[in-house]
Amino acid sequence: MPALVLLGAQWGDEGKGKATDLLGGSVDYVVRYQGGNNAGHTVVVGDQKYALHLLPSGILSPGCTPVIGNGVVVDPSVLLSELSGLNERGVDTSKLILSGNAHIITPYNVTVDKVTERFLGKRKIGTTGRGIGPTYADKINRVGIRVQDLYDESILTQKVEAALDVKNQILTKLYNRRAIAVGQAVEELLGYADKLAPYVADTVLVLNQALEEDKVVLFEGGQGTLLDIDHGTYPFVTSSNPTAGGACTGAGVGPTKISRVIGILKAYTTRVGAGPFPTELFDEDGEALRRIGGERGVTTGRDRRCGWFDAVIARYATRVNGLTDFFLTKLDVLTGWEQIPVCVAYEIDGKRVEELPYSQTDFHHAKPVYEMLPGWSEDISKAKSFSDLPKNAQSYVKALEEMSGAPISAIGVGPGRDETIEINSFL
Numbered sequence: 001m002p003a004l005v006l007l008g009a010q011w012g013d014e015g016k017g018k019a020t021d022l023l024g025g026s027v028d029y030v031v032r033y034q035g036g037n038n039a040g041h042t043v044v045v046g047d048q049k050y051a052l053h054l055l056p057s058g059i060l061s062p063g064c065t066p067v068i069g070n071g072v073v074v075d076p077s078v079l080l081s082e083l084s085g086l087n088e089r090g091v092d093t094s095k096l097i098l099s100g101n102a103h104i105i106t107p108y109n110v111t112v113d114k115v116t117e118r119f120l121g122k123r124k125i126g127t128t129g130r131g132i133g134p135t136y137a138d139k140i141n142r143v144g145i146r147v148q149d150l151y152d153e154s155i156l157t158q159k160v161e162a163a164l165d166v167k168n169q170i171l172t173k174l175y176n177r178r179a180i181a182v183g184q185a186v187e188e189l190l191g192y193a194d195k196l197a198p199y200v201a202d203t204v205l206v207l208n209q210a211l212e213e214d215k216v217v218l219f220e221g222g223q224g225t226l227l228d229i230d231h232g233t234y235p236f237v238t239s240s241n242p243t244a245g246g247a248c249t250g251a252g253v254g255p256t257k258i259s260r261v262i263g264i265l266k267a268y269t270t271r272v273g274a275g276p277f278p279t280e281l282f283d284e285d286g287e288a289l290r291r292i293g294g295e296r297g298v299t300t301g302r303d304r305r306c307g308w309f310d311a312v313i314a315r316y317a318t319r320v321n322g323l324t325d326f327f328l329t330k331l332d333v334l335t336g337w338e339q340i341p342v343c344v345a346y347e348i349d350g351k352r353v354e355e356l357p358y359s360q361t362d363f364h365h366a367k368p369v370y371e372m373l374p375g376w377s378e379d380i381s382k383a384k385s386f387s388d389l390p391k392n393a394q395s396y397v398k399a400l401e402e403m404s405g406a407p408i409s410a411i412g413v414g415p416g417r418d419e420t421i422e423i424n425s426f427l
């Protein structure tokens with residue numbers, strides 16, 4: 001029973017950080033398996049607020065070992081500054097382990113991310129500009145730099161040469177930028193070697209041994225299902241697999257070990273960056289969701305696009321992840337609406353469609369078909385059990401559960417650890 005995956009069921013920012021932190025006290029390992037510091041996970045503990053980008057949210061639970069798996073892309077400068085920021089606030093980070101096989105986001109990958117977006121102009125993806133796409137591209141092109149390469153200067157130099165060979169041609173000839181010197185890039189990377197050394201480990205071995213000993217391992221996804229490179233709204237996606245299968249490849253743990261897959265689901269929908277979003281609102285309701293929900297990006301500070309709950313997406317997330325449970329977050333944000341529209345299907349070119357269309361063209365044409373659910377006005381932030389919720393809030397949750405295809409096992413009614421209604425235990 002010990003391995004659980006916790007992932008975003010929509011377009012990211014569903015509250016994965018809070019949910020992970022909540023379970024962190026009861027698990028032995030929390031593992032990031034994909035993405036990098038494009039993530040922004042907010043955790044509120046008492047009166048303290050933490051914004052984590054690269055570190056697993058389990059770092060805030062003293063008994064838990066945080067792990068950065070092989071599938072993650074790591075910007076060493078961000079990792080070191082995140083660690084020192086936490087140390088300054090009294091958080092012990094010494095248990096962290098980092099896969100030697102994780103790929104490094106080099107400074108030239110960050111440059112390429114930014115110039116590519118500029119070059120795309122109005123067709124841009126709206127990336128976080130953190131070098132995520134170019135680093136995964138180097139990995140797939142087999143010219144990536146891995147954490148272990150920092151410990152062999154000669155190999156590192158050869159690999160940086162290989163990576164810059166083509167990139168410098170593109171930077172100078174296509175983008176009109178200056179070439180990046182191999183020596184300078186190598187020197188900068190070598191500067192991180194000693195500082196990272198205490199954390200580097202064979203994380204695959206550690207995790208599999210832990211599972212054999214019946215330890216509890218929680219895999220914490222970054223981003224979300226609809227941002228998945230294979231299953232998301234391509235090309236408006238991130239460059240990794242946040243979906244459940246990504247936990248296996250990104251951590252080196254077989255699918256037979258995973259017993260539970262929890263989808264974090266916001267009670268409405270948000271998206272950052274470009275791409276289709278059928279229930280997006282451009283009126284005062286959208287503005288109100290943004291204001292009440294505090295929907296501003298943790299990583300880039302961009303306003304999040306806001307819209308009503310989309311059950312088609314939730315059903316899709318259940319299917320592609322094999323979800324066993326949902327953790328519904330931010331129900332409190334919906335307090336005060338007389339009626340709450342919920343998208344139950346799409347209308348595409350005059351036809352009603354119940355499931356997410358595989359065709360990008362169809363999805364771009366999808367118009368939401370709404371069902372109106374009665375709202376509530378009572379403050380629900382102090383609710384501790386399902387029966388504490390007003391009747392209409394209970395019905396809203398039950399309706400979402402029915403439409404989404406997996407049980408809602410927890411409900412968030414505020415950002416704090418204890419502002420949660422637990423219905424079914426996750427462990």
Ligand code: GDP
Nearest residue numbers: 013014015016017040041042330412413414415
């Ligand atoms: P993540 O990327 O999935 O970890 O989510 P973010 O941290 O980017 O965004 C979620 C935001 O909602 C954060 O500011 C959380 O503190 C906050 N949050 C999480 N759960 C709840 C909830 O149930 N109610 C409210 N009001 N805020 C929540």
Ligand code: IMO
Nearest residue numbers: 012013038039040126127128222223238272273
């Ligand atoms: P968390 O983990 C929301 C979006 C970007 C952009 C697209 C590609 O906090 O949920 P990238 O820099 O990854 O190449 O950008 O993906 N994006 C996120 N949106 N939450 C995130 O992470 C995101 N990480 C990337 O806005 O549209």
Ligand code: MG
Nearest residue numbers: 013040041298
């Ligand atoms: Mg976030």
